[in-house]
Amino acid sequence: MHTIVQVDQYIINSAEFAIPILEHLRNLVHKADARIEEKMKWSMPFFELKGPVCHFASFKNHCAFGFWKGSLMKDEYNLFKDRSNAMGSLGKITSFKDLPADEILIAYIIEAIKLNEDGIKLPPKPKAPEKPSLVVPKYFIDALQEDPKALGVFQNFSESNKREYVNWLEEAKTEATKQKRLDTAVEWIGEGKPRMWKYIKK
Structure with missing residues (x-):
């Protein structure tokens, strides 16, 4: 038209x-x-x-x-x-x-x-601040290396999936909680599950 x-x-x-x-x-x-x-x-x-x-x-x-x-x-x-x-x-x-x-x-x-x-252009939009690059704690890498399958899955995860697991571990208030979450994380990752897998609609 x-x-x-x-x-x-x-x-x-x-x-x-x-x-x-x-x-x-x-x-x-x-x-x-x-x-x-x-x-x-x-x-x-x-x-x-x-x-x-x-x-x-x-x-x-x-x-x-x-x-x-x-x-x-x-x-x-x-x-x-x-x-x-x-x-x-x-x-x-x-x-x-x-x-x-x-x-x-x-x-x-x-x-x-x-x-x-006159070719006067609008100023460029300010760029959104970049997220700091993800740092995976050594204890998490060590735990994943003990389970090659989990390590492989984790390496292929998107950055947001990796970040969710790292944040979950780092937010633990006690060492006991952190260890429990670490065991669970390795198990879930080995099964190919993202951190929020329970909430994903099938």
């Missing part, structure tokens, strides 16, 4: 109150720059020119309009209610009263386009 038709369909299928608002927003975007292209992404209409510029979405009781690079925009009129995930959103729109003046919104759209034309 052609994207323009998809966007038409999206608007028609929206709640009755939203239809004129979405049509108005769509017209403003194209008025700001005739080169804008419409695309459907994540099941909602996006407006693109050398990359995403803005998008809108319709919900049961409100609409939303946001800018892809909102976090980099000046937001001179404090329109953005939320700049999470780098996007700038106008907040919940339930009627035309919730929209800024046409010329203000057009100025924002032009600013967003300029960011794309």
Whole structure:
């Protein structure tokens, strides 16, 4: 299906109150720059020119309009209610009263386009801290080496399966508990069972 038709369909299928608002927003975007292209992404209409510029979405009781690079925009009129995930959103729109003046919104759209034309990119997302590499205690390795089958199974376990056993042993409060868990761990591993095998749905 052609994207323009998809966007038409999206608007028609929206709640009755939203239809004129979405049509108005769509017209403003194209008025700001005739080169804008419409695309459907994540099941909602996006407006693109050398990359995403803005998008809108319709919900049961409100609409939303946001800018892809909102976090980099000046937001001179404090329109953005939320700049999470780098996007700038106008907040919940339930009627035309919730929209800024046409010329203000057009100025924002032009600013967003300029960011794309100037090649200004969003800063990369911070990487999640890496988990420290797994250290298998020597006593555990020694116990596994006494049972070659268990050792082979353990070596082929995923890191998360290995980690669950190591954590279980290391969390033991007494040496007696640790020894008991160690014997059980070697037995279970020899049978090919992960630490949480009892909870796996068959």
